[in-house]
Amino acid sequence: MVRLFHPMMPHLAEECWASLGHTTLVADEPWPVVEPDLLVENTITLPVQINGKRRADVTVPRDATAPRSRLPCWPWMRYNVPSTASARKRSSSYRRGS
Numbered sequence: 001m002v003r004l005f006h007p008m009m010p011h012l013a014e015e016c017w018a019s020l021g022h023t024t025l026v027a028d029e030p031w032p033v034v035e036p037d038l039l040v041e042n043t044i045t046l047p048v049q050i051n052g053k054r055r056a057d058v059t060v061p062r063d064a065t066a067p068r069s070r071l072p073c074w075p076w077m078r079y080n081v082p083s084t085a086s087a088r089k090r091s092s093s094y095r096r097g098s
Helices: 010-019 066-080 084-096
Strands: 043-050 053-061
Touching: none
Parallel strands: none
Antiparallel strands: 043 053
């Protein structure tokens, strides 16, 4: 961690490095090596929108195909999305002013 904030705060990084017990300068140490496997996420979080409003998030595997990616939202939609008939009934009552 000290190596990462050294470019922004070199004086503080050198003090922290010395307090950790190192005898060399943090500037002389090599930069941390990137592990490419840790950069790839295995899942994707997709938002579920109904009438332009975000209602839920669905997490699917990165390699999911279209039909499989639709499956996790069906249980949520079955209980939380109003049917078309009830939506029509509400919209007609708004138009009438009642």
